[in-house]
Amino acid sequence: MIRRMSHATIFVNNQNEALEFYRDKLGFKVHTDAMVGDDFRWLTLCTNDDPEFEIVLMEPKPGMLMDEETSNQLRAIMDKGVLGAGVFNTDDCRGAYEELKAKGVEFMSEPAERFYGVEAIFRDNSGNWFSLTQPADGYR
Numbered sequence: 851m852i853r854r855m856s857h858a859t860i861f862v863n864n865q866n867e868a869l870e871f872y873r874d875k876l877g878f879k880v881h882t883d884a885m886v887g888d889d890f891r892w893l894t895l896c897t898n899d900d901p902e903f904e905i906v907l908m909e910p911k912p913g914m915l916m917d918e919e920t921s922n923q924l925r926a927i928m929d930k931g932v933l934g935a936g937v938f939n940t941d942d943c944r945g946a947y948e949e950l951k952a953k954g955v956e957f958m959s960e961p962a963e964r965f966y967g968v969e970a971i972f973r974d975n976s977g978n979w980f981s982l983t984q985p986a987d988g989y990r
Contacts, residue, residue, distance in 0.1 A: 852925075854937055855903070856902065856903060856904060857894065857903075857904045857905075857906055858903075858904075858905055858906065858936065859884045859905075860906065860907055860908070860935045860936075860974070860976075860978055861908055861909070861910050861924060861928060861933070861978075862907050862908065862909060862975075862976040863909070863925075863928065863976045864909065864974075864976075865891055865893050865907055865908075865909050866962040867975055867976075868907045868974065868975065868976060869895075869907060870891060871972070871974055871975045872895050872905070874911050874937065874953075875950065875953045875954060876930050876950070876955070877897075877898075878895040878896060878897055878905070878939075879896060879897075879898065879902070880893075880894075880895055880896060881896045881903075882894045882904070882928065883954070888913070888915070889911075889913050889914075890913055890914045890915075890926045891912065891979075892907070893907045893908070895904050895907065908936060908954055908989075910925055910928070911926040913942050919983045921923070922934045923942055928976060928977055928978075929977070930977075931973065931977035931979070933977070933978050933979070934978070934979050934980070934981075935974075935978040935979070935980055936980055936981070937978070937980065937981040937982075937983050938980055938981070938982050938983070939983055939984070940982055940983065940984050941984060942969070942984060943961045943968040943969065943970055943982055943983065943984035944961045944968065944984075946984075947960065947961050947970045947982065949961075949988075950972065950982075951967055955972050955973075956971060956972060957970055957971065957972045957973075958971040958973060958979060959966070959971040961982075962981075963986075964986075965986070966977075966982050966983065966985060967984045967985040967986040967989055968984040969981050969984075970982045970984070
C-alpha cells in the first residue's frame with residue numbers, strides 16, 4: 851500500500867529564478883539539481899524539517915513530459931495566477947509573515963485567525979499561491 855508522498859511538483863516560469871526564490875527567500879535547501887538528458891533539469895528542494903519530502907520545481911516546456919501545445923496551455927494558466935500550490939505549516943505564522951515580507955515575498959493576505967489556525971496567503975515569483983499556516987491544536 852501507499853505509505854506517503856515523497857515529491858510534489860510546482861510549475862514555475864524559470865527554474866533559476868524559482869530556485870533563488872525558494873532557497874533565498876523561503877529558506878529551502880537544494881536536494882537534487884541534475885540534468886536528465888540534454889534538456890530536462892530535475893530540480894528539487896526540501897525544508898530543513900522534512901528532508902524526505904521534495905518539492906520539484908519544473909518549467910512547463912516541450913520535451914520529455916509534454917508537447918508544445920500542453921506547455922503553452924499550462925503557461926497560460928500560470929500567467930493568470932490562479933494555481934494554488936499548497937500549504938506550508940509554521941509554528942509562528944505572524945513571525946514568519948514578518949520575516950518573509952521583509953525578504954520581499956508578496957503576500958495576498960495578512961495573518962488572520964481561521965478555524966484551522968492562523969493563516970496568511972503569499973505568492974511565489976511564478977504566481978503560484980500558498981497558504982502559510984500555523985495550525986490550531988488538533989489540526990496538522
